[in-house]
Amino acid sequence: MSNLVAKIQEHYSDHVISTKEFRDEHTVVIRKEAIKAVMQYCRDHLDLQMLLDICSIDHESIDPRFEMVYELSTIDDSQHIRIKTPVAEDEEVDSVSDIWATADWHEREVYDMMGIKFTDHPNMKRILMWEGYPYYPLRKEFPLAGKPTDMPDVAFTGVAPMEGGPFVTSSSATSTVAAEPRAKGES
Amino acid sequence: MVSSVPENSENTANSDFVYDSKVEGNIIFTQVDAAINWMRKNSLWPMPMGLACCAIELMATASARFDISRFGAEVMRFSPRQADVMIVSGTVTYKMALAVKRVWDQMPEPKWCIAMGACASSGGMYRSYATLQGIDRLIPVDVYISGCPPRPEALIEGLLRLQRKIDTESSTRELKAEPAEEVVKGLGI
Numbered sequence: 324m325s326n327l328v329a330k331i332q333e334h335y336s337d338h339v340i341s342t343k344e345f346r347d348e349h350t351v352v353i354r355k356e357a358i359k360a361v362m363q364y365c366r367d368h369l370d371l372q373m374l375l376d377i378c379s380i381d382h383e384s385i386d387p388r389f390e391m392v393y394e395l396s397t398i399d400d401s402q403h404i405r406i407k408t409p410v411a412e413d414e415e416v417d418s419v420s421d422i423w424a425t426a427d428w429h430e431r432e433v434y435d436m437m438g439i440k441f442t443d444h445p446n447m448k449r450i451l452m453w454e455g456y457p458y459y460p461l462r463k464e465f466p467l468a469g470k471p472t473d474m475p476d477v478a479f480t481g482v483a484p485m486e487g488g489p490f491v492t493s494s495s496a497t498s499t500v501a502a503e504p505r506a507k508g509e510s
Numbered sequence: 511m512v513s514s515v516p517e518n519s520e521n522t523a524n525s526d527f528v529y530d531s532k533v534e535g536n537i538i539f540t541q542v543d544a545a546i547n548w549m550r551k552n553s554l555w556p557m558p559m560g561l562a563c564c565a566i567e568l569m570a571t572a573s574a575r576f577d578i579s580r581f582g583a584e585v586m587r588f589s590p591r592q593a594d595v596m597i598v599s600g601t602v603t604y605k606m607a608l609a610v611k612r613v614w615d616q617m618p619e620p621k622w623c624i625a626m627g628a629c630a631s632s633g634g635m636y637r638s639y640a641t642l643q644g645i646d647r648l649i650p651v652d653v654y655i656s657g658c659p660p661r662p663e664a665l666i667e668g669l670l671r672l673q674r675k676i677d678t679e680s681s682t683r684e685l686k687a688e689p690a691e692e693v694v695k696g697l698g699i
Binding site for chain 2: 451452453458460465466467468469470476477478479480481483484485489490504505506
């Protein structure tokens with residue numbers, strides 16, 4: 324077990340749900356209530372000064388439905404840790420944008436795509452889709468083609484044609500031409 | 511030996527229409543439509559609507575190697591009020607769509623639109639909730655250019671096609687019709 328994970332377990336033994344190691348990648352799952360304290364601890368005492376990424380997972384049928392994922396690393400990139408926390412559908416997560424300024428836009432993206440809100444976020448609004456868009460497009464139940472919406476004078480969306488399926492790359496292709504993105508149904 | 515210049519202009523019946531060697535050669539007889547179209551098509555000022563990688567090719571087209579100024583379209587105007595042709599080069603997201611439409615609406619008539627590349631023409635490979643499936647769903651397109659992105663030669667070819675299209679427009683004939691119809695309406699005939 325990594326030294327960092329041991330320290331987190333030692334300090335937040337009540338809040339650590341589980342730990343996991345896979346191919347030298349260390350993951351700590353902690354309770355949502357402690358997320359901000361743990362992140363602060365990681366930055367101030369474990370030398371994990373960089374927040375590489377924030378993302379979210381929709382497990383759909385599992386309760387709690389969502390999961391937040393934080394990727395932390397040291398400045399010299401020698402240590403790397405992944406912190407996860409389960410989030411129920413109607414729950415909010417404490418913003419870490421006052422610890423890392425970069426979290427501001429990451430959390431806005433999570434809110435925009437998945438609909439998880441962050442408490443004490445300085446600017447909690449959509450970042451990619453237009454303000455007023457009624458859906459969260461990366462949720463599992465949302466169709467890839469989109470849903471029709473209309474807000475007069477603001478924006479609208481339509482449904483993309485899906486004949487032959489979405490455009491995808493095929494990784495097993497032998498030539499670069501065959502690997503180009505195309506609908507599966509088309510030649 | 512045949513000479514187009516009459517040597518003795520005094521012998522002509524109507525001296526008003528006598529060939530004047532001082533100005534002949536500086537006068538061209540043409541139709542107003544042809545003249546207007548000729549002026550328009552050779553001085554297209556593009557409004558660059560660069561939204562994705564096609565915009566890089568658009569810049570290359572304007573640069574020295576391909577040099578769109580050979581065809582009179584080098585004056586890229588970043589104000590829609592000074593532009594004639596909007597080159598939509600790139601993926602139009604729904605968030606950007608109405609902004610493109612707004613810029614288009616601010617361009618003075620006559621105006622034309624080139625949909626450059628697969629994304630602007632049809633949404634391209636972005637069959638998704640976030641992408642407008644072709645700019646022609648919002649504004650009328652005159653020329654579509656295929657490619658992802660199209661090479662600069664393709665954009666120049668598209669521009670030449672647009673020039674050929676402008677050449678066939680009846681610029682003044684359409685303008686004349688309107689006031690005449692209004693007069694007829696006003697008289698109640």
